Amino acid sequence: MDAQADVAVQFQKLMDDQRISSVYQPIVSLRDGQVMGYEALTRGPVDSPFHSPLGLFQYAEQQGELYRLEQLAREKAIQGSILEHKEQLLFINISSHVLEDPGFIPGKTLDILEKYGLSPSNVVFEITERSSIEDFSLAKKILAHYRTQGYRIAIDDAGAGYSSLQAIAELQPDFIKIDRSLIEDIHKNKVKAYILETFVTFAQKMNIALIAEGIEQIEELAKLTQMGVHYAQGYLLGKPAISPARLQDTHRMIIWQYRNVQGSNMTWHIGGLKTPVGVFHTQTMISEIADYFKKSQEAVGVVIVDDERPVGLMMRDRLFQHLAGQYAYSLYWNRTIDSVMDATPLIVDEQVAVEQVSLLATSRAIHHLYDLVIITSNGKMAGAASIRTILESITNVRMESARVANPLTGLPGNLQINRELSKRINEKEPFHVIYADLDYFKWFNDRFGFQKGDQLIQYTADVMQQSVAFYGTPYDFVGHVGGDDFIAISTTVSPKLLCQEIINRFESGVSHFYEGEEWEHVVDRSGVQVKSEGVTLSLSLVMCNSESPIALEHISQTAAQLKKQAKAHQGSIYYFQALGST
Template sequence: MNSQSEATTLFQDILATGAVHSVYQPIVSLQDGQVMGYEALIRGPQDSMFQSPIAMFEFAEQNGELYKLEQLAREKAIQGSILEHPQQLLFINISSHVLYDPGFVPGKTLDILLKYGLKPSNVVFEITERTSIEDFTLAQKILEHYRKQGYRIAIDDAGAGYSSLQAIAELQPDFIKIDRSLIENIHKHKVKEYILETFVTIAHKMNISIIAEGIEIPDELAKLTRLGVHYAQGFLLGKPQKVPADIQDSLRMLIGQHRKVQGGHMNWHIGDLKTPVKTFDKKSPISEVADYFKKNQEAVGAVIVSNEEPVGLMMRERLFQQLAGQYAFSLFWNRTIESIMDETPLIVDEFTSVEQVSQMATSRSIHHLYDLVIITTNGKMAGIASIRSILESITNVRMESARVANPLTGLPGNLQINRELNRRIHEQKPFHVVYADLDYFKWFNDRFGFQKGDQLIQYTADIMQQAISVCGTPLDFVGHVGGDDFIAISVAAEPELLCQEMIRRFEQGVQMFYEDEEWEYVWDRSGNKVKSEGVTLSLSLVVCSCESPISLEDISQTAAGLKKKAKAYPGSIYYFQNIG
């Protein structure tokens, strides 16, 4: 028997006996470090020529058996599914060729899901780039059919295949998975960082979530978290296994530390807007819910729960539309509410930012645009927020920020800075204040012009925020006192590292503003001639231990003394002092 016939015999045996199994790799949120879902990955019989999924799928494609293998893989993925709660997702790979296969008919996947207690809302079809999509119009129609059933779509290997951008534009997926080739050592490659930033911007505008694949080292994870990538996957977070281990606490802490900081803007959480709402168990009869809405005319919706966890939403208007038909009343009246509830409402954790929830809510289909947003605490039901309350809060915050922010940098101005300092003093918890000031800025402005001067101010604002992102925490604050003076308020564990990072970043980029000009002397604000290579950065670090009472005046006076010391030193430097 030749090797080809051996392979055919083994492959047919695999199909006949279902001799494959699934392993699952976690996909982790870069907002809170929780597992959002799992990608199911197929494995062949151990110690056989088809143990590798690549060899098995290549053989199937060459021999016209791709659909049968993918169907088996889907069933095994669902059968072994390890989803821990109804909001987690199962990512199942399908190649684009299978979309056009006559055997890829509606209903088969749904039957398997129901058999194992899952719903379409738990499943994401991940379209792989093994083969490029040839007919986008047809693919669109097929995928739209699945979307209407509740499935979601992901484009895999974005950044590796030549057709990825077209696939994103034409199919408008719910998720984009960024290929390992763009993720590897991203903390060392500015070009990769810029490309990924572009993906994040596109995704933000299209309400698509980004998943970075192939993360293997903490530096990659930290960089991706700071860039605002939504989710991450890779050996660092968890290898594909039948029963994956939990995410390490140290990695969750790293994600929390580097989570994208909204540099100084007022950052409200959706939990601040939550209000109580009536809940019903999913087994409650429809008649009970209808009676509640009849007796409470002001109630626009109710949340459906199971063991205190939200599993659905029932809006008043939609319920009465369901009951309005000629026979609907008698047909539905005694059935349970889970049979007609919305199974895929918008459910968010209480610490999700109001801005992020607004984007998620307003990008829903027109039929669900004004549905209530369900808010949870540790996965349990906590309350709801209406679209009106969300939009009003954002409008108020933006008006307030615009009124008091610095017009050049957009950073909070003196009113917000004083509020923030007073809040920290009142809390009586340790914090640090870094005052930053540019040396010889007047000389630079006079020599290179006001436009270049404004650019240098904006650059300083950027490096302050970047340093906070790298060495600070999500609770830190950056403000613009005015002119070339800035402030950072931080609870970072090592404030001196924060100052060093600010100086490093400033020195790294300030040369680009000099247009290759050379000089030996500059002039200070008093018109004195000083030997210097150009603009430098002076930092005053005031470490507030808060073991005894301190005031704004104490901080200001200490910083002024440190600033005088720093200004007397040639070059960029920081001085620090403990108070309180």
């Protein structure tokens, strides 16, 4: 038997014995650092030439077996699914050729899902770019069939070629996966960043979620979070595996810190937007709820509960659609509401961040996009919020943030800094304030120009954020006082370690701004020559330990005194002082 025939035999045996398996790579939310879902990736037997998915699927396509292989791969992906709760999503790859295969049978996947206890709302079909779509009208027809059942659609490899952009325009997916070629070193490449900014703006307007692929560097993760990308996937966050992923605390901290900055420190909760809503028990007659809607014209929906816990949602328009048929009244009028309610509504705790709820809500299937969001308190019914209310509140906060944020770094400005300090003081819990000031910045600006000066300011902002992300806590705050002055407010248990990290990070990169030049002296603001190798960083650490209120003026005065001591010292350094009882 020649080699080619042997390969053919191995492939047929692989298919007949179903010797493929799935591994799962996590997709992580850049809003809260939680795993939102997994992409199922097919693997062939380790002891065969088909272990690599690329070789396996290419051979199947050559042999006219692609549809059969993908059908088997979908079943294996669903069978081995590691989803941990019903909100998580399973991304399953489908090549565009399969959509045009005459043997394609819509509905087959639904049977497999039911067999393994999943629903279409858990599944995202990811259209891969193994080949471009030739018949968009057929593809749209098939995908529309899936969407009506509750499935969602993703377009893979966006940014890697024209065909993927055409697929986005024609198919209007729920998710766009940004190709690794656009993500790699995006923190260093302004052109890539500008292209991705366009994707972010487009996605916001179209209610599409972006997933950045191939994240391998911490700096890429920080940049993508700061830019407002929704989700990320890559070896940095988790390699393909057969068990649920656990994100490293360091990576979660980076997401928290940069999410807070990008979102103008928007950490307010959905509970603040809840309003009363009609509540009925699962055994309430449909006729009673129909009467309620007729009497309460302003009510768009009602929540269905069982023992004070929400278990379903009934929207006004959907109920009357049920009752609109010729025999609908006789079929439904005397049945209980649990027979027609939406049993999988979006239910969130009142402490969940508004932006996270917005992302969950706008990622729903199109026919559920404007459904009420149910809000609970300790698992019990608390209220509801409309999509309009949620989006309007986010827009208002972003407009306010843009108005007062520093235009160079995008960090919160003085108004937000004062609010944050006042809030920490009123909470009567220990916290630490770090003021950062660049030494000899005027000399640097005069020598290298304002553009380089702006870059050094932005670098310092990044140093502050990255350091807080590593050694701070999720609700820590970084602000830009103005010029070359910054502030961090933290509840870390190691404030001195945080200060040293800021200095180490600053010192490790500042020399790159000198363009290879060397000198022995710099000039201070008074025009006096000072022996120094360049720009240094002075930090004031004020540790506020008192359980009784500390005056904001006291913090400022203490920081100013410490800053004076630090600036009298050559090189980057921090001085500290504790206020109140320890």
